[in-house]
Amino acid sequence: MPxxxxxxxxxxxxxxxxxxxVQDELSRVWEQALVISLSDRMPxxxxxxxxxxxAVRHAKPAIDEVELDLEVEVHRDLLLARLFELGAQPADIPESAGTMPSPDSEMGRGLALARQLLTTITCERRDDANVWTLTRSADGKA
Structure with missing residues (x-):
């Protein structure tokens, strides 16, 4: 890996x-990775x-409460985030999650938008957590 x-x-x-x-931490991360262009950082x-x-809105606790653990890595040509929904029930992702809802719909845009902005997005079950992996290829130029 680079x-x-x-x-x-x-x-x-x-x-x-x-x-x-999360937004504060991402701002801090971008200060350390100024070579990443705004056209990659913002999406x-x-x-x-x-x-x-x-995850805040939809992750359901298996027992007590759901805890979120976000890890972000910035490489010259790859932006990577892993979001662990710790203690969550298995994710129930509707088949329509990859498509934009109708313009008059009040919900359902988050995952569809994320899919459009990323190179890859996956969700898998590991032990007692849902693990979201998000990547975006970067040009490495500010």
């Missing part, structure tokens, strides 16, 4: 305030925030 330019980490309850913490950040927000 040289690691920056990395970030946020962990906390699946509650609305974690979205702000990646928007996709990460959408997936985190989706």
């Amino acid at each position: 040289e690691l330019l920056a990395q970030g980490h946020v962990r906390g309850p699946a509650a609305p305030h974690i979205v702000d913490a 990646f950040e928007l996709a990460v925030v959408e997936v985190v927000t989706n």
Whole structure:
């Protein structure tokens, strides 16, 4: 894998305030990886925030509460995020999640938007967690 330019980490309850913490951490990460262009940073950040927000709204606890653990890696040619929904029930992703809903719909855009902004997005079950892996190929030029 290419040289690691920056990395970030946020962990906390699946509650609305974690979205702000994720945005703050991504701002810090971008300060360490200035060679990544805005045209790569902005779509990646928007996709990460959408997936985190989706987890806050939709992850259901298996027992107590869901905790989110986000890891971010920035390489010259690859942006990578892994979101662990710890203690969550298996994700129930509707088949329509990859397509934009009708313009008058009030929900259902988050995952569809993330799919459009990323190179890959996957969700798999590992032990007691749903693990989202998000990647975006980057041009490596500011």
